[in-house]
Amino acid sequence: RYKVLFLARHGQGYHNAAEEKYRDKKGWECYWAMQAGDEDSTWGPDAKLTPYGIAEAKKKGEIWREHISDGAPIPERHFVSPLSRSIQTMEETWKDIYGWLGGTPHPRAPAGVRPVVKELLRETMSLHYSDHRSSINYLHATYSYLIFSPQPTCYSDSTVPFPNEDPFWNFHRESMAMRDHRVKTALQEIIAESGDATYIGVTAHFGVIESALTVLGEELMPHLETTGVVPVVVKVEPHMDLGRHGVGSWWERKAKMKTPPLELRELCPGRGFAPVWVQGGY
Numbered sequence: 001r002y003k004v005l006f007l008a009r010h011g012q013g014y015h016n017a018a019e020e021k022y023r024d025k026k027g028w029e030c031y032w033a034m035q036a037g038d039e040d041s042t043w044g045p046d047a048k049l050t051p052y053g054i055a056e057a058k059k060k061g062e063i064w065r066e067h068i069s070d071g072a073p074i075p076e077r078h079f080v081s082p083l084s085r086s087i088q089t090m091e092e093t094w095k096d097i098y099g100w101l102g103g104t105p106h107p108r109a110p111a112g113v114r115p116v117v118k119e120l121l122r123e124t125m126s127l128h129y130s131d132h133r134s135s136i137n138y139l140h141a142t143y144s145y146l147i148f149s150p151q152p153t154c155y156s157d158s159t160v161p162f163p164n165e166d167p168f169w170n171f172h173r174e175s176m177a178m179r180d181h182r183v184k185t186a187l188q189e190i191i192a193e194s195g196d197a198t199y200i201g202v203t204a205h206f207g208v209i210e211s212a213l214t215v216l217g218e219e220l221m222p223h224l225e226t227t228g229v230v231p232v233v234v235k236v237e238p239h240m241d242l243g244r245h246g247v248g249s250w251w252e253r254k255a256k257m258k259t260p261p262l263e264l265r266e267l268c269p270g271r272g273f274a275p276v277w278v279q280g281g282y
Contacts, residue, residue: 003191006075007212007230008060008093008203011053013085015043015130016226030268033128034276044129045169049088056227057092064093065106074108076197078115079190080146081122081204082133087143089227090115090203100145115201116147116193119162120186123205126173127278133166149193176211183211191236 015033018041022028036044049057068074074097080090091100098113099105117139123131133139136148148162174182186208194200202212206224213220216232224230264275 001236002198003194003234003236004073004199005190005212005232005234006199006201007209007232008089008201009206009209009224009226009228010081010083010085010089010203011049011056011060011092012226013043013047013053013130014041014050015047015128016053017041017050018043026268026271027273030271031273031276033126033130034278036129045132046084046134047130048084049092053085053226054088054092057089060089060227060229061093061096065097068097068106068108073199074106074110075199075201076110076113077194077199078113078201078203079118079121080115080202081208082117082119082139082148083122083131083205084134084139086121086203086205087115087117087139087146090201091143093203093227094201114145114147116149117162118149118186118189119168120182120189121202121204121208122168124174124179124207125168125182127169127276132169135166136162136164149189179207180211180214183208184215187212187215191234 014037018032018038019028021040022032032038036042041050064072078090078094080086095101096103097106098109100114122133125131139146140148150161190200190202209224209230210220213230213232216234218232221230260279262277262279265278266273266275267278
């Protein structure tokens with residue numbers, strides 16, 4: 001049995017534009033990433049798409065419709081990061097194909113497809129303010145067609161509701177190995193929850209896609225442009241274990257971790273940037 005995952009990166013967010021603006025002298029990682037914005041724009045909490053990012057996502061939707069007219073498959077399930085820029089990208093790309101916001105869906109679109117929000121599909125965990133997700137109350141009110149997946153789902157008989165406030169932003173920067181383990185768990189949940197569906201859309205972040213390719217044993221891409229898509233064919237086997245970073249669920253491992261205290265620290269001493277609040281080995 002095989003599944004095809006369409007791994008899509010979100011469109012340009014205000015944080016992407018700011019990162020480019022402050023790239024010189026490492027201003028983004030040293031200071032600005034931990035701020036809400038500057039005199040030109042706001043990127044936190046939960047960075048939204050820029051007008052250019054919205055246009056990118058709309059264009060990607062046009063490209064998909066062209067391919068679908070030529071016989072390309074339409075995803076039967078969609079999974080998405082809880083961060084607004086990914087949700088916006090998925091919506092602008094696919095809303096007209098599924099009729100999520102009204103209108104007539106594409107005649108070949110599977111009926112009743114509602115995207116499932118996965119907490120573990122979020123960008124690398126850190127104190128970047130752009131990655132502080134909005135409350136579930138806000139996301140419910142803004143995107144009423146979304147389904148918020150309980151957590152965990154595949155590893156326990158009990159589940160907990162999707163927490164309203166973000167439980168993970170106030171957290172020291174995760175390592176690439178820990179991110180790989182987190183994304184591996186997300187992929188296992190997606191494969192288990194997608195049932196008989198073959199074609200699955202996943203809209204998330206560059207870091208998530210990088211980790212997904214790592215745990216699936218695929219070749220890493222040097223860079224994936226905003227709204228870029230990587231199709232991956234996955235052979236599903238009983239008791240398959242994706243990747244090499246640990247055994248079992250990320251949820252189990254995270255429950256045993258201790259969160260270090262917040263402290264005011266200069267991330268780049270001697271560069272002239274003010275101290276910022278961080279945790280642990282940022």
